[in-house]
Amino acid sequence: MMSRRFLIALALSLLPMAASSAYAEVCATDDAEREVCLPAPAERIAALSPGATELVYAAGAGDKVVAVVDYSDYPPEAREVPKVGSHTRLDMERLAALRPALVIGWVTGNPPEQLETVESLGVPVFYLEPRSFEGVASAIERLGELAGTREVARREAARFRDGMAEIHERYADRSSVRVFYQVWDEPLMTINDEHLIGKVLSACGGVNVFGDLDRLVPRIDDASVLAADPEAILAGGMGEENRQWLTHWEQYPSLTALRRDNLFFVPPSLIQRPTPRLLEGSRLFCEKLEKARAHR
Incomplete structure (x- = not known):
């Protein structure tokens, strides 16, 4: 009888990664300083932290989110997306069944061995963990590149940058x-x-x-x-x-x-x-x- 681990690996390896030739490759650098490239904008995205979920929606790609984790409660529509466990322990079989074309991982929050397994089977993982205000804005823009929602992402990133700049100016003295x-x-x-x-x-x-x-x-x-x-x-x-x-x-x-x-x-x-x-x-x-x- 095949092992449970093998069945998970098999399911992940069968995820549809091929892209239509009508699209150009899209690339972005993640917070682990790795360039992640997709043959076409991702149409099925798994966000593996509540913060990642919010960022994907902010980038205008909420309709492409097919999997989230526990406590992904914003925006409200994210509560209806299928959950694949918690950020500290993912349900790999559930994740595989939802066939993501891109996984958004949490640099220090997700189990490294599970994300490594996903990646080793050909599913791109884009690691995020913004540590600055600019990092938040940049994360939105980079997700927009990978999801094909560049203009929406740029507008939201600009709104955030402008708002934080206003706070700095207002309270500087x-x-x-x-x-x-x-x-x-x-x-x-x-x-x-x-x-x-x-x-x-x-x-x-x-x-x-x-x-x-x-x-x-x-x-x-x-x-x-x-x-x-x-x-x-x-x-x-x-x-x-x-x-x-x-x-x-x-x-x-x-x-x-x-x-x-x-x-x-x-x-x-x-x-x-x-x-x-x-x-x-x-x-x-x-x-x-x-x-x-x-x-x-």
Whole structure:
């Protein structure tokens, strides 16, 4: 009897990769610094992270998305697309059955061995993980090239660039606010200045109290936060409306952020995904820091 692994490999190897001669080859460089070329714009795309899903839709190629992973909830129509597991464990048989012509992978989030298997069987994998505002805009444009939606992608990338430039200009001369951003609760985690969220804080005139730490997403503890004594604490939570992470800090009356009523909730999907919605999240961040300035 053939092994399950062989059946998966066989299914993947039978994916339709041939292109009509009516189309020209399209190429783009991914965030792993590899050039990925397709014989024609991709008509069937698998997006293997919620952020990748948003980026493909932003590039104007939402109607070509045939597979997503759990928590791919934006735009709303993405919720109706078949799911192929989670970003940390893909259902390879399900993925194969959906016959993608292009897979959008997450550089540090997807299982490398699974993406390597997909790629070894002839299905192109385009790795994405934007680490800057320009990286987000560029990702949209590059996906537009591979999906044949170049003009839509260019317009959306320009809108994002213009919006971020406006934020930089508006808050360039604002007084600084010392901020702790909580990205997770157990274990307690934050971000450093190299993280994209750290760059948002900087654009709004914030100073990340843990910005100098080496790791992109460092683990810390309550004592570290108390010692840093931030003027404001920003956090998401387990869901788009769950403020539970912020209530944890109400037990520490010595915190400047608590005394000044500067515990601010930000819906995580607006700030923790490297997508065009980061513009909305950045504006919200900046509004929160303006409130912190007003509370002095």
